[in-house]
Amino acid sequence: MAPTLEIIKKQQTEDIWDEPYFVNMGPQHPATHGVLRLFLELNGETIVRCDPRIGYLHRGVEKLSEFRTYAQDMLLTDRLDYIASAANNVGYCLAVEKLMGLEVPRRAQILRVIACEMARIASHLLWLATHALDIGAMTVFLYCFRDREWLLDIFEMMCGARLTVSYPRIGGVRMDVTPEIIDELYKFTEEFPKRIPEYETLIDVNRIWLKRTKGIAVVSGQEAVNLGLTGPSLRGSGVPYDLRRSVPYLIYDELDFEVAVEFEGDVYARYRVRMKEMREANKIIRQCLDKLSGTEGEPVLAENAPDLLMPFGKIKRPQAAPHPKKGYVVRGVELPVVPEGEVYVATEVPKGELGFYIVSDGTGHPWRMRIRAPSFVHISAIPAMCEGQMVADLIAVIGSVDIVLGECDR
Amino acid sequence: MDAKTLYDAADHFLLKYTGLSLIKGLVLVVITLLHVAYATYAERKVIGRMQQRIGPNRVGPRGLLQPIADVLKLLTKEDITPDCVDRPVFMIAPFISLVAGATSLAVIPIWQNFVVANVNCALLVILALSSLSSFGVILAGWGSNSRYSFLGGLRASAQVISYEIAMALALVGVMMLAGSLNLIDIVKAQINSPFKMFAIPQIIGFFVFMVAAIAETNRTPFDLPEAESELVAGYFVEYSAMRFALFYLAEYFGMIVMSMVAVICFLGGWYGPFPIPGIPFFWFLVKLYFLIFFYIWVRATLPRYRYDQVMGLGWKILIPLALLNIVITGLIKVLA
Numbered sequence: 237m238a239p240t241l242e243i244i245k246k247q248q249t250e251d252i253w254d255e256p257y258f259v260n261m262g263p264q265h266p267a268t269h270g271v272l273r274l275f276l277e278l279n280g281e282t283i284v285r286c287d288p289r290i291g292y293l294h295r296g297v298e299k300l301s302e303f304r305t306y307a308q309d310m311l312l313t314d315r316l317d318y319i320a321s322a323a324n325n326v327g328y329c330l331a332v333e334k335l336m337g338l339e340v341p342r343r344a345q346i347l348r349v350i351a352c353e354m355a356r357i358a359s360h361l362l363w364l365a366t367h368a369l370d371i372g373a374m375t376v377f378l379y380c381f382r383d384r385e386w387l388l389d390i391f392e393m394m395c396g397a398r399l400t401v402s403y404p405r406i407g408g409v410r411m412d413v414t415p416e417i418i419d420e421l422y423k424f425t426e427e428f429p430k431r432i433p434e435y436e437t438l439i440d441v442n443r444i445w446l447k448r449t450k451g452i453a454v455v456s457g458q459e460a461v462n463l464g465l466t467g468p469s470l471r472g473s474g475v476p477y478d479l480r481r482s483v484p485y486l487i488y489d490e491l492d493f494e495v496a497v498e499f500e501g502d503v504y505a506r507y508r509v510r511m512k513e514m515r516e517a518n519k520i521i522r523q524c525l526d527k528l529s530g531t532e533g534e535p536v537l538a539e540n541a542p543d544l545l546m547p548f549g550k551i552k553r554p555q556a557a558p559h560p561k562k563g564y565v566v567r568g569v570e571l572p573v574v575p576e577g578e579v580y581v582a583t584e585v586p587k588g589e590l591g592f593y594i595v596s597d598g599t600g601h602p603w604r605m606r607i608r609a610p611s612f613v614h615i616s617a618i619p620a621m622c623e624g625q626m627v628a629d630l631i632a633v634i635g636s637v638d639i640v641l642g643e644c645d646r
Numbered sequence: 647m648d649a650k651t652l653y654d655a656a657d658h659f660l661l662k663y664t665g666l667s668l669i670k671g672l673v674l675v676v677i678t679l680l681h682v683a684y685a686t687y688a689e690r691k692v693i694g695r696m697q698q699r700i701g702p703n704r705v706g707p708r709g710l711l712q713p714i715a716d717v718l719k720l721l722t723k724e725d726i727t728p729d730c731v732d733r734p735v736f737m738i739a740p741f742i743s744l745v746a747g748a749t750s751l752a753v754i755p756i757w758q759n760f761v762v763a764n765v766n767c768a769l770l771v772i773l774a775l776s777s778l779s780s781f782g783v784i785l786a787g788w789g790s791n792s793r794y795s796f797l798g799g800l801r802a803s804a805q806v807i808s809y810e811i812a813m814a815l816a817l818v819g820v821m822m823l824a825g826s827l828n829l830i831d832i833v834k835a836q837i838n839s840p841f842k843m844f845a846i847p848q849i850i851g852f853f854v855f856m857v858a859a860i861a862e863t864n865r866t867p868f869d870l871p872e873a874e875s876e877l878v879a880g881y882f883v884e885y886s887a888m889r890f891a892l893f894y895l896a897e898y899f900g901m902i903v904m905s906m907v908a909v910i911c912f913l914g915g916w917y918g919p920f921p922i923p924g925i926p927f928f929w930f931l932v933k934l935y936f937l938i939f940f941y942i943w944v945r946a947t948l949p950r951y952r953y954d955q956v957m958g959l960g961w962k963i964l965i966p967l968a969l970l971n972i973v974i975t976g977l978i979k980v981l982a
Contacts, residue, residue: 259793281797281953372866372950378697444867444949627797628952 270641359586367635408537467588472506735789743782747899798880815968833915
């Protein structure tokens with residue numbers, strides 16, 4: 237980076253220069269969705285080279301997780317993609333449960349699917365809001381927030397938290413839903429499909445919007461796979477790959493939903509995919525609510541689920557080896573024993589494929605937790621998508637791949 | 647001729663030509679400034695209502711004192727001048743923008759007896775001053791010596807040059823129909839025409855003028871020079887405090903002046919369906935407020951164009967349309 241800075245300095249002081257025009261976009265920039273920093277080399281308004289720099293939101297989640305119990309690590313997963321935290325929690329829980337061989341009760345599974353899909357709608361709403369704001373449509377932004385607020389209120393009713401919910405826990409979910417929540421969700425699923433056309437009338441029939449999004453940053457299916465895109469960004473290029481359908485987890489195999497696919501591969505196609513997905517997610521919530529009434533009174537937590545142990549102090553890693561059966565005992569409470577082994581579980585979160593790779597050495601802590609974050613991969617795809625486009629398109633591209641820096645930097 | 651007569655003559659001259667104009671100009675500028683302040687308030691309230699929120703409601707009853715509070719805040723803020731800027735250019739750019747915008751008011755008649763300077767080439771003066779006000783933008787972008795400002799300034803210059811042409815060509819039709827560049831004569835010509843306003847026979851011209859006026863004042867969907875999401879704030883990214891506010895003032899001045907020109911050239915000026923006794927400029931204000939509301943409405947609805955698309959729209963659609971309008975107007979004028 238040093239030579240580039242020198243060039244910029246030279247360009248600021250001298251009258252004539254031969255070097256390209258560099259623009260440093262971010263980390264504090266309204267359109268970079270957090271603290272993404274892009275280094276742009278411009279030729280007029282055309283991008284010659286784009287160089288993303290990440291790490292401004294690095295909190296060491298992977299390393300931190302090695303010093304906490306499995307139950308505590310759950311809270312770290314909230315902070316990955318903080319827009320859809322419930323979906324991250326579920327992915328993490330599935331990984332740990334697979335390692336422990338836990339069977340999750342059916343009611344808990346249904347509740348998890350509801351939480352996941354609510355998170356998906358909330359995430360896509362926020363995505364639409366910011367994407368529209370980036371392109372300049374200000375009103376859509378506030379309409380989306382109005383509806384997202386409703387979802388967050390329901391989350392608050394379910395578990396008391398709005399953003400970082402930590403609603404699922406290892407072996408089930410934290411608490412059962414009350415009838416009021418179910419009523420509210422029914423109301424939401426009734427009302428929400430009517431709200432989607434509201435956004436579409438504002439932007440979908442708008443010629444300026446179409447001009448700004450159609451044919452921009454076209455990625456073919458093959459390229460999308462090569463770039464490692466997942467989720468809606470991949471499905472916008474015509475690859476019908478959805479982990480909920482291809483590797484069903486929870487009760488997704490019982491549910492009737494369509495995998496939203498568009499074939500154009502441009503910004504507009506990715507937008508269409510997400511709009512379709514919101515409708516499908518709404519359908520899924522509706523089906524789950526119907527299934528929920530059949531499991532009234534059943535437990536929402538597996539019997540052999542590990543206790544939540546959240547000591548106030550900092551856990552010091554004990555020097556001695558753990559007790560083979562009991563594991564560690566901290567303040568008289570046994571920490572759950574997670575057997576030795578390694579596991580990789582991938583789930584379909586709103587942004588794409590979120591994978592948890594956990595290596596356990598049989599202690600109460602993960603020996604290593606590696607998170608495969610979709611945003612990280614998507615950021616690496618941005619240069620390939622935006623080179624040769626204009627600066628204004630870069631904004632549309634960043635919006636269309638839907639990145640969250642909390643997840644990328646971890 | 648003794649001294650007293652000379653003094654009287656000079657006094658008479660001053661009162662007649664300079665004093666009255668000064669008073670008129672002052673009244674006009676103060677009233678327009680008040681309009682500008684409350685245009686920002688109206689914009690925030692109207693857009694708030696369109697976006698299902700409330701808008702400012704803290705300062706004064708229903709937030710009515712909000713613009714005054716904003717001005718006080720901006721006046722008391724620190725005026726920062728970055729190190730690497732071209733100081734004189736940086737300092738003077740906002741004033742160029744504002745003065746050019748405000749000077750156009752001098753030739754605009756609010757009513758047939760209320761115009762600061764009734765000149766015969768008023769329309770040309772307005773066009774010239776509106777191009778001049780873009781110099782402020784370009785110089786601000788250039789003088790800031792910042793990457794974003796530079797891009798914003800370049801965009802502004804390209805945009806203003808291309809839309810200036812479209813706007814002038816759109817007004818040519820009006821000139822042909824009225825046979826004059828004097829704004830009072832233009833209004834009178836409209837009243838004598840069969841439709842009472844030029845917006846109907848000049849519908850293409852009116853459309854081109856409105857689009858070009860939005861582009862000329864750098865408002866959504868043509869707010870590329872200050873594209874928030876790409877260039878942060880574009881040409882005035884380095885400005886702070888009152889200098890920053892001056893750009894805003896200039897933008898709203900531009901908006902109001904353009905709306906006034908549209909009212910006078912296309913919507914029949916101060917004439918309405920029936921005269922309102924006591925307030926001769928009532929209809930002028932009604933039409934003006936409607937056009938300002940239109941500006942705000944457009945801002946709440948539309949996304950932003952891309953730079954090359956704006957240029958394409960200007961050169962490929964608006965300018966040919968305006969030329970076509972001139973041909974049609976000429977044909978009608980010859981045949982009728």
